[in-house]
Amino acid sequence: MAALLGRSCRKLGFLSSGHGARRSVSTETGKSLNLYSAINQALHIALDSDPRSYVFGEDVGFGGVFRCTTGLAERFGKNRVFNTPLCEQGIVGFGIGLAAMGNRAIVEIQFADYIYPAFDQIVNEAAKFRYRSGNQFNCGGLTIRAPYGAVGHGGHYHSQSPEAFFCHVPGIKVVIPRSPREAKGLLLSCIRDPNPVVFFEPKWLYRQAVEEVPEHDYMIPLSEAEVIREGNDITLVGWGAQLTIMEQACLEAEKEGISCELIDLKTLLPWDKETVEASVKKTGRLLISHEAPITGGFGAEISATILERCFLKLEAPVTRVCGLDTPFPLVFEPFYMPTKNKILDAIKTTVNY
Amino acid sequence: MALSRLSSRSNGIARPFSAAFNRFISTDTTPITIETSLPFTAHLCDPPSRSVESSSQELLDFFRTMALMRRMEIAADSLYKAKLIRGFCHLYDGQEAVAIGMEAAITKKDAIITAYRDHCIFLGRGGSLHEVFSELMGRQAGCSKGKGGSMHFYKKDSSFYGGHGIVGAQVPLGCGVAFAQKYNKEEAVTFALYGDGAANQGQLFEALNISALWDLPAILVCENNHYGMGTAEWRAAKSPSYYKRGDYVPGLKVDGMDAFAVKQACKFAKDHALEKGPIILEMDTYRYHGHSMSDPGSTYRTRDEISGVRQERDPIERIKKLVLSHDLATEKELKDMEKEIRKEVDDAIAKAKDCPMPEPSELFTNVYVKGFGTESFGPDRKEVKAALP
Numbered sequence: 001m002a003a004l005l006g007r008s009c010r011k012l013g014f015l016s017s018g019h020g021a022r023r024s025v026s027t028e029t030g031k032s033l034n035l036y037s038a039i040n041q042a043l044h045i046a047l048d049s050d051p052r053s054y055v056f057g058e059d060v061g062f063g064g065v066f067r068c069t070t071g072l073a074e075r076f077g078k079n080r081v082f083n084t085p086l087c088e089q090g091i092v093g094f095g096i097g098l099a100a101m102g103n104r105a106i107v108e109i110q111f112a113d114y115i116y117p118a119f120d121q122i123v124n125e126a127a128k129f130r131y132r133s134g135n136q137f138n139c140g141g142l143t144i145r146a147p148y149g150a151v152g153h154g155g156h157y158h159s160q161s162p163e164a165f166f167c168h169v170p171g172i173k174v175v176i177p178r179s180p181r182e183a184k185g186l187l188l189s190c191i192r193d194p195n196p197v198v199f200f201e202p203k204w205l206y207r208q209a210v211e212e213v214p215e216h217d218y219m220i221p222l223s224e225a226e227v228i229r230e231g232n233d234i235t236l237v238g239w240g241a242q243l244t245i246m247e248q249a250c251l252e253a254e255k256e257g258i259s260c261e262l263i264d265l266k267t268l269l270p271w272d273k274e275t276v277e278a279s280v281k282k283t284g285r286l287l288i289s290h291e292a293p294i295t296g297g298f299g300a301e302i303s304a305t306i307l308e309r310c311f312l313k314l315e316a317p318v319t320r321v322c323g324l325d326t327p328f329p330l331v332f333e334p335f336y337m338p339t340k341n342k343i344l345d346a347i348k349t350t351v352n353y
Numbered sequence: 354m355a356l357s358r359l360s361s362r363s364n365g366i367a368r369p370f371s372a373a374f375n376r377f378i379s380t381d382t383t384p385i386t387i388e389t390s391l392p393f394t395a396h397l398c399d400p401p402s403r404s405v406e407s408s409s410q411e412l413l414d415f416f417r418t419m420a421l422m423r424r425m426e427i428a429a430d431s432l433y434k435a436k437l438i439r440g441f442c443h444l445y446d447g448q449e450a451v452a453i454g455m456e457a458a459i460t461k462k463d464a465i466i467t468a469y470r471d472h473c474i475f476l477g478r479g480g481s482l483h484e485v486f487s488e489l490m491g492r493q494a495g496c497s498k499g500k501g502g503s504m505h506f507y508k509k510d511s512s513f514y515g516g517h518g519i520v521g522a523q524v525p526l527g528c529g530v531a532f533a534q535k536y537n538k539e540e541a542v543t544f545a546l547y548g549d550g551a552a553n554q555g556q557l558f559e560a561l562n563i564s565a566l567w568d569l570p571a572i573l574v575c576e577n578n579h580y581g582m583g584t585a586e587w588r589a590a591k592s593p594s595y596y597k598r599g600d601y602v603p604g605l606k607v608d609g610m611d612a613f614a615v616k617q618a619c620k621f622a623k624d625h626a627l628e629k630g631p632i633i634l635e636m637d638t639y640r641y642h643g644h645s646m647s648d649p650g651s652t653y654r655t656r657d658e659i660s661g662v663r664q665e666r667d668p669i670e671r672i673k674k675l676v677l678s679h680d681l682a683t684e685k686e687l688k689d690m691e692k693e694i695r696k697e698v699d700d701a702i703a704k705a706k707d708c709p710m711p712e713p714s715e716l717f718t719n720v721y722v723k724g725f726g727t728e729s730f731g732p733d734r735k736e737v738k739a740a741l742p
Contacts, residue, residue, distance in 0.1 A: 058582075058584075059582065059583060060585065061655075062583070062652075072492070083584060083588065083589075085550075085553040085584075085589040085590065086520055086521075086551065086553050086554060086584075086589065087553050087554055087555060087582075088580055089512075089555055090553075090555065113518075113519075114519065116519075117554075117555075117556070147695035153438045153439045153440045153585070155441065155502055155504070155518075156505075156518060157519060158441070228383040321726075322714070324717075325720070326717060326720050327717060327720070328503065329500065329716055330439075330440055330491060330499075330502045331439075331491040331499060331500070331710060331711065332501060332503075332711075332713070332716040335713055335716050336716065
C-alpha cells in the first residue's frame with residue numbers, strides 16, 4: 001500500500017523550476033522529453049561538439065539498459081561509442097587513461113550498485129591525478145554516469161544511493177540532477193568540466209519524469225544550488241528523485257499553514273553552502289532528506305556545516321529524514337524509504353519545536 | 354510425496370500406478386554405463402574417460418529432478434508475470450544438467466557457491482519447492498526468510514553458500530571457503546560457479562592465483578551460456594576458451610547439456626582438487642530464457658538458435674531418450690511423472706501463497722550480530738523507532 005503511494009507520488013509529474021533569475025533556460029520551452037531522452041540528447045550534443053569524446057560501458061552500443069545511449073553508435077561510429085566487457089574497475093581505469101591523454105571519456109556504470117569495484121580507481125587514481133603530478137597530468141575529461149536510487153522493486157543491488165562515499169573524496173565532483181531539463185544541462189556541464197565528475201542519474205525518473213527540454217546546447221553551472229520553491233518557515237534540502245517526494249510534503253505542509261522553502265543542491269561536491277546558508281538564516285530551520293542510509297549520509301555534512309554557519313539563527317535542531325541504517329531491503333522498501341509522510345511529520349515537529 | 358513413491362522399493366500396498374513402475378523397482382541397482390555425447394577437451398591435464406558409471410536409479414532420478422527443475426522455472430516465469438514475484442528473477446531452464454550432474458558427483462559436505470541464477474542449484478542441494486516459492490514471493494517460509502529474494506538463496510546445512518548479486522564477487526568467496534575446508538582437513542571441495550560475463554572480472558584471476566599458490570581445493574566452474582546478459586561471448590572476451598583462461602591452472606571443457614558429462618567432470622575435478630589444487634571447468638550450456646525476466650532474450654539471438662538448441666541439445670530430452678532406450682520406463686510413465694511433478698509444483702505454489710510476509714520488525718534484524726544495539730530513528734528523531742536487534 002505504501003509502495004503504491006510512493007509510486008503514485010513519483011508519477012505526479014514533476015517539479016517546475018523556480019527562479020528565472022539564475023538562468024534563462026528555465027523559462028524556455030522545448031520538446032517534451034523524459035529523463036533518458038534528455039540524457040541521450042546531451043550525449044549526442046557532447047559527442048557532436050567534441051570529436052575527441054567517447055562513450056563506453058556495458059551494453060551502451062545498442063542503447064543501454066535504460067536507453068540513454070540510443071542512436072550514438074549509429075551516428076558516431078563504433079570507434080567512439082563501444083561496449084566493454086564486464087569489468088567496472090577496468091572500465092574506469094581505462095577511462096582515466098583516455099582522459100589523461102586529453103580526451104573526454106564518458107563512462108557508463110550500468111547501476112551505481114556496481115560502482116564499487118571501480119571505487120579504487122576513482123578515489124586513488126582519478127581524484128588525485130592532478131594533485132600528485134603537480135598539475136602535469138589530469139583526467140578532467142572523465143565523466144562517470146551511473147543510474148542510482150530506488151525504483152520500487154530493485155532490492156539490495158539495484159537501488160543503492162552511494163553518493164556519500166564519493167562526496168568524501170577531494171578531487172572529484174558529484175552531481176545529481178532532479179529532472180530532464182536539469183539533467184541535460186548538468187550533464188553537458190559535467191562533461192565539459194575540467195575535473196573528473198561522477199554523475200548519478202535517478203533511475204526512477206528515467207521514464208516517469210517528463211518535462212519541456214530546450215533542444216539546443218545549454219549548460220547549467222555546477223556548484224550552484226537552486227531554490228525551487230520559496231518559503232519562510234523551514235528550509236528543505238535534497239537532490240535527485242527525492243525532491244519529488246519533498247515537494248509533495250511541502251504542498252501538504254502548506255495546507256497546514258507551514259511555508260516551506262525547497263532547495264535542489266544539484267552538485268553535492270563541491271556544494272553551494274552560501275545558498276543553503278542564506279535560506280536557513282531566513283527560515284531558521286533545516287530539513288535534509290535523502291534515500292541513502294542516515295548514518296554517514298551526505299545530510300550529515302550539510303547539517304554540520306549549517307550548524308557552524310547558522311547556529312544562532314536556528315530555531316530547531318537540523319533534522320534528517322533518510323533511509324534507515326539497513327541494507328536496502330527487498331520487500332520492506334516502503335518502510336525503508338523516506339516517504340512524504342515521514343517528511344511531513346518531521347516538518348511539523350521541527351516547526352513546533 | 355508422489356515422487357518419493359518412485360524410489361520406495363516395496364511398500365506392500367498395491368497401487369494402480371506403482372504396479373506400472375514395478376519393473377524398475379527391481380532394476381534399481383543395475384549399473385549402466387553411459388557414453389558422454391562429446392569427448393572432454395583438456396588443458397594441462399588428462400581428460401577423464403567418456404564412459405560414465407551410472408545406474409537405472411540414477412538415470413530416473415536425473416529425469417525426475419531435471420523435470421522438476423524445469424517445471425519450477427517455468428512456474429516462476431508465470432508467477433513473475435502475475436506480479437507475485439517482484440524484483441529480479443533469473444531463470445535456469447536449459448542449464449539443469451549442470452546442477453544435477455554436479456550434485457551426483459559430490460556430497461553435501463562439498464560446498465557450492467554461485468551467482469544469481471541459483472534456484473535449481475538450491476533445489477539440487479536439497480532445498481524444497483516450498484522454500485523456493487516462498488522466498489521468490491518474499492514470504493517468511495523462504496530459505497532466506499523472505500529477505501533475500503530470487504538472487505539470494507542459501508542453505509547452510511548443505512554447504513550452499515548462495516546466491517550473489519554482484520557479478521564475479523562470489524568467486525573469491527568460494528576460494529576462501531575452499532581454504533577453510535583445507536585448513537580444517539575436511540576432505541571436501543568448493544565449486545565456485547560463475548558465468549561467461551563474470552569470466553572477465555579481475556577478482557576472478559586474483560582468486561585463481563591465490564588458489565593455485567596455496568593449492569586450495571577450489572573448482573571454478575564457468576557456466577558458459579554464451580551470453581553475458583545481451584553480450585555474446587565473442588564480443589566480450591578475447592579468448593572465449595574459458596577453460597584455458599587459468600593459464601597455469603588446468604581446465605576441462607565439458608558439454609554442459611549432458612548431465613553425465615557434467616557428473617564425470619565434477620568427479621574428476623573433485624579428485625584433482627583434493628590432490629593437486631584448483632581446476633577450471635567450463636560447462637558449455639545454454640539458457641532458454643533471457644538474462645532475467647526483464648529480458649525477452651530474443652534481441653541478441655535468433656529464435657532459430659534457441660529452438661535449435663532445444664531440439665538438438667535439450668538436457669531433459671537426452672535423459673528421456675536414455676531412459677527409453679534402456680527400457681526403464683515407457684513414454685506414458687514418463688508423462689505421468691511429469692504430470693505429478695506439475696501437481697507438486699502447483700501445490701507448493703499454493704502453499705507458498707498462503708504464507709505470510711515477514712514481520713515489519715524483520716527490516717531491522719540481522720544487520721549486525723544479535724544484540725549489537727544500534728538505534729534506528731523514526732522521522733522526528735526523538736522517538737527511537739527501533740533498536741537494531
